[in-house]
Amino acid sequence: MARRPTGLRDSAPALRRTLRALRPQVRRERKLLLAGSAALLLEVAMRLLEPWPLKYVVDAVAVATGAQLGVAQPAGIGTVILVAALALVAFTALRALASYLMTVCFALAGNRVLTRVRADMYAHLNRLSLAFHDRARTGDLVTRVTGDVGRLQEVAVTAALPLVGNVVTLVGMLVVVVVLDWQLALVVLLVFPVFALTSVRLTRRISGVARKQRVAEGAIASVATESLGAMKVVQAYSLEGPLQRAFGGSNEKSLKDGVKAKKLAAGLERKTDVLVGLATGLVLYVGATRVVAGALTPGELVVFLTYLKTAFKPMRDVAKYTGRIARAAASGERVVDLLQTRPDLEDRSWARAAPRLRGHVELRDVTVAYEPGHPVLRDVSFTVHPGQRVGVVGPSGSGKSSLVSLLSRLRDPDRGQVLLDGHDVRDLTIASVRPQVAVVLQESVLFATTVRENIAFGAPGATDEQVERAARLAGAHDFVTRLPDGYDTVVGERGTTLSGGQRQRIAIARAAVRDAPVVVLDEALTGLDQDTEDEVVAALARLTDGRTTFVVTHDVESVRDADVVLRVEAGRLVAAGPPEQVLGPAPRRLSAVPTPPAEPATEPVDEPREAPRGRRARA
Incomplete structure (x- = not known):
């Protein structure tokens, strides 16, 4: 049995195959995707700009504080603070608008694509021959049309698109911090390998447990489909108990695996929070020493700390979304496998429409x-x-x-x-x-x-x-x-x-x-x-x-x-x-033979019975 994908790297071939199969449908939504991409870039730009008004305010306040200690106070500090506050509001509003437009465009495009895919799957199932349907399980086919396509829709909107935005944001932040102070940027970069080692190990465990949960959910669907479709037999043979036990076993298995997956995911997020705290403390210590040395302004240190906190959210989301994307990759393969199943019955290239037949x-x-x-x-x-x-x-x-x-x-x-x-x-x-x-x-x-x-x-x-x-x-x-x-x-x-x-x-x-x-x-x-x-x-x-x-x-x-x-x-x-x-000859109908009026017989005499008439369905 082929190994199921457990992480982003393992899922990549399945994702590429799914994207290739869906490319014609995706191409029809290229205008929405381009608009969403533009909104994504604008949203990332606003994220990168948001800390900078705070940087100018902090530096201005630091200068003002120095003036109170005998250092000359720069003119127009009030203007700087006002402009910074207005800029922060503008950047936040633009980021919110861009995020809204990005989500709507990508969600609409994704839902349109996958709605057509679901319709194509249903039409394709209707075209597949009876030989295919004799071999396939109805519950599994229904799960592919509903559950697997639904998972692709959910992941496309709630995981894949945010993941793309977070990765672009992360790259942009790293570029900015390297330009500001490459030595402090190295301190930030040292935290990433530690986070990667922790997240990859736990993500694989999360994905493995989630796959087991999916198998249990499939068993639940199969038992429910079979029993609900044969309710007369279930009740006539008093099968409620055995079927309830079979359903309950799969249900309990799904519950246990679901709880385990949630525990692992929560553990990963808490470990990430601790790692963020350690990294923030390290950057704060090193950054403060560089501010004292005059290599960095207080406002630039604030930008560093803000970026660090913001950068770890995309990283945490990457870990959180990896399991979802791995499961979506498996669902995508199931969808593509069905769509690429060739019908046993197809019209030949030279086939023509039949005339009105006489019935020979x-x-x-x-x-x-x-x-x-x-x-x-x-x-x-x-x-x-x-x-x-x-x-x-x-x-x-x-x-x-x-x-x-x-x-x-x-x-x-x-x-x-x-x-x-x-x-x-x-x-x-x-x-x-x-x-x-x-x-x-x-x-x-x-x-x-x-x-x-x-x-x-x-x-x-x-x-x-x-x-x-x-x-x-x-x-x-x-x-x-x-x-x-x-x-x-x-x-x-x-x-x-x-x-x-x-x-x-x-x-x-x-x-x-x-x-x-x-x-x-x-x-x-x-x-x-x-x-x-x-x-x-x-x-x-x-x-x-x-x-x-x-x-x-x-x-x-x-x-x-x-x-x-x-x-x-x-x-x-x-x-x-x-x-x-x-x-052979049809059964001959016999007439009843009356008992002759003679002396009573010592033994009862059976009258000949009329042979059963055949059912004639002149149809």
């Missing part, structure tokens, strides 16, 4: 593997004519859903061809193929928005009339109009405020508004009660009328009326043809 489907020697060397489909070939109804049957894990996912380019074959109306789907753009395939899944996932918008998601831009027409076709209009706000009723997350049958009919309406020539029903009747199933079957029949339809199911009786049945086992197409040929 053909697979030629198709092989699909999620992992190299482990194909889920092997050399599958078949042809379906427009308007035919195709049943796809087989045991769980045989590759049925993988087969129909090829039609809408949710996956592409590793070998072979998938043809729609004679066009290889890889020669067509993804954006033009997917709208021509409507899918109804076993789990009808709805979004936490209005019923109208949930239906309109099937065809972005659909009018209210189209939405209502699709709802009527799906048999959903009557119950939707009985909802509190009708079509504007907001459903719960994943549609939990609706019954299973209601969710399924809204999902059918979402497929109907698409008006697609190819329809895929992937276990669309599983888990429904008989009354609800009858309603959904009728809705599916209306949806699929005249369209090429693939019905994926475990229930072979529900595809007895299909035109073609495909049986898939272990990733191979083992049979294809009419239902009677693939499924």
Whole structure:
């Protein structure tokens, strides 16, 4: 495992990589960044000038005090004091204004950049294939989009920008003190190595503890995401206790590491305060002796002491911000890693938009593997004519859903061809193929928005009339109009405020508004009660009328009326043809045989039972 960055030096490669990836976005804010840089330089200049009015006042007062002892008092000392006081107010006001402008410009630029980065990440996640999402953890992806980008925003505003300003200020102060008195400047410079040794050691410990805290926070997010997303299972199996213990363990670990990091940071700041005191005392002693020797004025000594105190604040901030920047570097790498993940499915350079399809489907020697060397489909070939109804049957894990996912380019074959109306789907753009395939899944996932918008998601831009027409076709209009706000009723997350049958009919309406020539029903009747199933079957029949339809199911009786049945086992197409040929004869319905009016039998005679009728989803 690669070593995680612990300090500024270790973080530099990650920061450079992040900046390179974000450069196009940063370039769009160059005007704001230039304005912020100008404000930064003005703020640094005002910081450097602030002690000088005090220097002139101290020197003037010293001269005046000498006049009282018999030394001639210079004329205009009152004017000097007044001008110095006004200059100090002006410098302070200008520094405050420059600091405000710098913060606003940099914060606005940084937030604009990272807001666009977050939007790009979300759009990129939506483009990545199902194979990627099958491997990734949802909680981790959410943490990258929210937490990692948020950390970059926070650090850019609260750490990186102040750090740049403090470093520039520190360099400017060192230049000034060297010009004033290089011997006293050497005394100041001797303190820096001591501070560096102390801060670097503690900063690494702070960063290490902070990384452990981040791992614990990631575990907290994972447990919370998984449990909250499966609350029915949690409560049905009484998993509250075990999950609470798992959450509590990570929570306690985060608390302990957080407290430890705070203790180390506080210790570093207090050690810095002591070091500042020692350095100030040393400069005061050496500087005073040079003032007595006439090599330095009292006012210049005051400037030295002021600069020394001011200079150590940037140094303390450097240590404080190092841990934040190290963590931001790790977050930046996670963001860049995601943005640079290439989608498994991309339009070829010569891909063209698909015309309106009729629904002719053909697979030629198709092989699909999620992992190299482990194909889920092997050399599958078949042809379906427009308007035919195709049943796809087989045991769980045989590759049925993988087969129909090829039609809408949710996956592409590793070998072979998938043809729609004679066009290889890889020669067509993804954006033009997917709208021509409507899918109804076993789990009808709805979004936490209005019923109208949930239906309109099937065809972005659909009018209210189209939405209502699709709802009527799906048999959903009557119950939707009985909802509190009708079509504007907001459903719960994943549609939990609706019954299973209601969710399924809204999902059918979402497929109907698409008006697609190819329809895929992937276990669309599983888990429904008989009354609800009858309603959904009728809705599916209306949806699929005249369209090429693939019905994926475990229930072979529900595809007895299909035109073609495909049986898939272990990733191979083992049979294809009419239902009677693939499924065998349908169970014969038996009539009840009455007991003849004869003498009572000594043993009870069981009447023959009526064979169960197959569920017919003419959809």
